[in-house]
Amino acid sequence: MPTINRDLVRVPADVPAEFRDTYINNYLAATQNTGRLMLFACDQKIEHMNDDFFGEGISADDAEPEHLFKIGSQGVIGILAGQRGLVAQFAPDYPDINYLVKMNSKTHLVKTSQDDPYSPQLYGIETVLDLRDNGVNVVGVGYTIYLGSEHESMMMTEAGQLIADAHANGLIVVLWIYPRGEAVADEKDAHLIAGAAGTAACLGADFVKCNPPKGDDNASSAEKLVEASKASGRTGLVCAGGSTVDAATFLTQLHEQIHVGGAVGNATGRNIHQRSLDEAVRLTKAISAITLGDYEVDRALAVFNGTEDFSL
């Protein structure tokens, strides 16, 4: 199991001395002292509205938002990422989870064919600091940028300032960066994704969540990911989980992203919460076994199947 200690946390220079310890604590908490990130993405109730939470193939448990917090509480995760209001409502009953407040979101109603995507920042950083002051275990903030959108500039400037403000207060930052819009021919192009990863580095994010590139006959997705994980420099790269696939496939991909592609973890949502509570909890443990525990895929599958346990 990878382990880091306080001295190994690289504190960026925009964290002031008075919040240096806070930043280190948050970084260690988010990565569970491993330097790896297991992010449980719970922001889709706006992004995909109820499509991800109700319908064929989705557990009835997922119909109510508390499901997400039960999973986060009973499973093994690094951070639970959700919008401010959702966190504010449930955190009092689930105080031990590490929360990352997702700062922007949009619905999927207006398609890219109608208008290029813009996901607005929904509240100021001070509202997040207020949550922390009120006792919520907030370790960081997240923001999505759609590069190549005609509205790219608005998201770039919101993210650019947000990262500075977050670090100035000791919070870590995860950027979701997806190339999307009329100008983007292939969102899954490895070279383009590497550009997105480099953009996150320039903005100073601690982690960047990208889509895994599309593999081809010459190189697998994980092999192609190497360009991006290098381009992101000291910004740790994690891949989005995407739509639900079977656990074996999912865990295999994750293992390759880390051990071949240079990713430092995962960011998974639907794949987890669309399952029943019990199964979802086991999947978080299996994922964490790989991300945080450096397990091989087989052993992680055993965790998922409940024949082995994984805890920190």
Place this chain on the structure above:
Amino acid sequence: MPTINRDLVRVPADVPAEFRDTYINNYLAATQNTGRLMLFACDQKIEHMNDDFFGEGISADDAEPEHLFKIGSQGVIGILAGQRGLVAQFAPDYPDINYLVKMNSKTHLVKTSQDDPYSPQLYGIETVLDLRDNGVNVVGVGYTIYLGSEHESMMMTEAGQLIADAHANGLIVVLWIYPRGEAVADEKDAHLIAGAAGTAACLGADFVKCNPPKGDDNASSAEKLVEASKASGRTGLVCAGGSTVDAATFLTQLHEQIHVGGAVGNATGRNIHQRSLDEAVRLTKAISAITLGDYEVDRALAVFNGTEDFSL
């Protein structure tokens, strides 16, 4: 009659310690100690201009705005929702009403076929706090979001910040969320309405006002509402009253929304104020009998017909 006490009010984590009691007081006042919400919607003078207040089938009493405050004062309601200026003019003479300041509004002159809807925030939260400081009994604020509008982002960001600011000052928040715009094919689709309800939860609203979904051969409107009332989690869902129908139909629908659909109350405007003062007062009592008093429809109709009274 459903009853809650101070300990049963779930205070979200964005309410700071110093305003915790205020929030609880406001929540109990708004719900009349029941946890259920009877919202008297009085914001249509901008939204529908004079169409809702003057014309065939509308009582002459409704021509003057003071009618709304007479109803709110003599009837039985939880909160009266109106724009800041209207409240400021009449509240000194009707000090006992619980007021919810509607923060945004637009006229209906520009139709969706000309431009997607945007309803701008009309004044800052500090103007509401000033009203409260001046002695007005303001318990919360309201805001309308048109999801799927090309201007969705502006409303999302205004609402997102508003909720944080309101809670930070102990006020409760009701969101009106309606999918509307070129991108929205069917505003009354149950799945879409559930997505709207979930959005309100993510933003941290205390209550969300949605349109009731369209029923079909397989499921009634109230049955279809269940998806939304689950998706909204700890955000209480209430349905808009819509245009005026006869009292029996209206009260039956309301009863089903609560007891079948999982709604926690009602948000009713035209159905009430387009009647004469006396009739309108009796209708508020009938509605409250169902929402706050858990009456059956027949008994609520007796209240409406004046053969029985309802008070808190």
Place this chain on the structure above:
Amino acid sequence: MPTINRDLVRVPADVPAEFRDTYINNYLAATQNTGRLMLFACDQKIEHMNDDFFGEGISADDAEPEHLFKIGSQGVIGILAGQRGLVAQFAPDYPDINYLVKMNSKTHLVKTSQDDPYSPQLYGIETVLDLRDNGVNVVGVGYTIYLGSEHESMMMTEAGQLIADAHANGLIVVLWIYPRGEAVADEKDAHLIAGAAGTAACLGADFVKCNPPKGDDNASSAEKLVEASKASGRTGLVCAGGSTVDAATFLTQLHEQIHVGGAVGNATGRNIHQRSLDEAVRLTKAISAITLGDYEVDRALAVFNGTEDFSL
């Protein structure tokens, strides 16, 4: 002559205790202790550029802006409404006039056929308070909203905040509300004007200036105005004077607007200032005789013709 005293002034709840006396003083000054409003509109130098001040049928006196202040000083008016800069330049020489600072204005160069109207707020409320602190007799502020314009939202939000800020500082507010834009088929429709009047009430204006509705075979303009004057509630309604007509016609219309239509005064510009100083002064007295003195039309005409005087 209608008379009110301090106790009869309805102070809205957004006026704080410390500015309650100021508000009452301003209200009484603006209405000359009558509760009625005689507004001398002097904002057309931007709105209509020099069209209203130079050309055939316009007195040469009107070529220079000081004409407006001479009229305001020598005539009988309630308030003189003009842009901040104009007031700042002339008020030192005309200190006794009650000034209302018009906060927004636009030229008429871009026609509605090219773009829907937007009239921007030209300066912050604090610049008006500064004028007052410097000794200028400012009693209130004014703002124009074009309802139904595609830019309605910008004017609604500027006006909404302005009213709160003005009241918070004891100033009265007059809204000019005109439905206008691609979406507006008939600007003079009585029902639409009533909607505009109701909007002013919701925003909390003290007075609203509307165009008089178009009369037809069934009802005169003044009769149709009743819908609007009821819809405006406690916001006093006054009608715009429009382009210059002969004095007898003008005064007759005004009398009917008040005594049939429920208006509480007048808002007149061109009809006054396009005349020579002497004639303009006499017209202000004739108008005030009706608005503030409850004179009949004949006697007001005698004032205009100089055979009788009117003073407060």
Place this chain on the structure above:
Amino acid sequence: MPTINRDLVRVPADVPAEFRDTYINNYLAATQNTGRLMLFACDQKIEHMNDDFFGEGISADDAEPEHLFKIGSQGVIGILAGQRGLVAQFAPDYPDINYLVKMNSKTHLVKTSQDDPYSPQLYGIETVLDLRDNGVNVVGVGYTIYLGSEHESMMMTEAGQLIADAHANGLIVVLWIYPRGEAVADEKDAHLIAGAAGTAACLGADFVKCNPPKGDDNASSAEKLVEASKASGRTGLVCAGGSTVDAATFLTQLHEQIHVGGAVGNATGRNIHQRSLDEAVRLTKAISAITLGDYEVDRALAVFNGTEDFSL
């Protein structure tokens, strides 16, 4: 030579008591104690890029921006108007010039046929006050409004607030107002220019720079200017110099603008700086001889030709 003293300076009411002396000092300095304005316009390096400074018929002296400051220092002018950065770079070496900071500018690359003009404010008023605090002899600020542009509202609101802020700090303000855009058929129409002049008065500018109107068979340009100089009221009107013409023609026009048209000075750029230093210096003296010294044209030409000198 026209002369004014402190008591004759009309201080607008938006200048607070503490900055009254500063305003009077600035007004007297700018007008060289005459009440007339000789403005040396040096803002074209952005407005016209290098077209005004390099090419056929332009002195090689004009290739370097220091040329402007040499002229301002060795010649006789009232104020030198230039962008903040240019002033900041050269003022330390030319401390005796009266500076007017031009607050907005745009290049001429995007033509009106592509988009209506918008010239954005480039820096806040506080940056000008900082320059003054640092010892630069700043007496005022300038701003250009393109009336009739689809972006008119943005410039009106920036100018409206700027004038209030400048006066609040004792600075004088010169507005450049040019009707321009798709909606403007004839930029040189006398009636339209008068409307522009009146707009400047309503905004409260101390001086307004307009284009001279186009003369016709019935009235010369200077005769037609009278409408504008009356419309501008207490805002002094000066005419733009336009492109370079021979000195005799230029000085004759200027004399007529003042003595026939009612202008109170000149605003000249290219006509001065496109000449060699020596010639440019002599032209400033000739212009000032007319504007500030009330010379006849012949004697001013003698100053230009170096056979007579003019100093203050």
Place this chain on the structure above:
Amino acid sequence: MPTINRDLVRVPADVPAEFRDTYINNYLAATQNTGRLMLFACDQKIEHMNDDFFGEGISADDAEPEHLFKIGSQGVIGILAGQRGLVAQFAPDYPDINYLVKMNSKTHLVKTSQDDPYSPQLYGIETVLDLRDNGVNVVGVGYTIYLGSEHESMMMTEAGQLIADAHANGLIVVLWIYPRGEAVADEKDAHLIAGAAGTAACLGADFVKCNPPKGDDNASSAEKLVEASKASGRTGLVCAGGSTVDAATFLTQLHEQIHVGGAVGNATGRNIHQRSLDEAVRLTKAISAITLGDYEVDRALAVFNGTEDFSL
């Protein structure tokens, strides 16, 4: 080797007394006490995404962003220009480099044919001051303006304010100015570039980075550059390096830009970092030999080839 001392640094008047020494220190540090600027441009990871860092003809060393800092640290440069976040992540390990924080950036995904370019400011100046307070050796800030873009106004106003704020805090400013957009027919036109240089002077930049103009049969690129270097006045002009060419060609061009064209240095990115670390380090020394050491081309080539060394 050109040398300046503290007394020869021209401090613009917008630097207040308290930051005068800081400005001089920063100016001397950036120019290595020569008055000449060797700028190592490291902002392309956003501007060109990964195209400049990975692919045929690019050293594998360039795949990771730390490469840039290794070059900056081991080579000889004046300042390293990069986005705030990148600097924050690596500066703690490379504390001796002089950093210039690039304040705005955009990706190249949306082409000019789709929309005119706008590169938004990504963070406020206070975040740069915070970096400096945290011990990072920040000497200045940079900003790109696309003149002639339909979004020119937004960049002009951001840059205009930025320069004032930077100088107010003792930081130097480099503007990148490129004419670009539908309105720009020829980005490399010498006269247009001179206009861009003059714009930088009016905004008050310390240095301006332009593209070298296109030469023709009558005049070389360097000869044509003279117009721009004169137009920029006291704002030092440096030329962008452009895409990678062989070292001899590159160094010859640079020498001519300085000694023929009047440039005061260079701004070079891809030409340096697309090489292996060793080669890149030698190239920075060869460039600095010309820019800072006034070497002839042959001797600078010897430095590049490693047969001679260059240090400060």
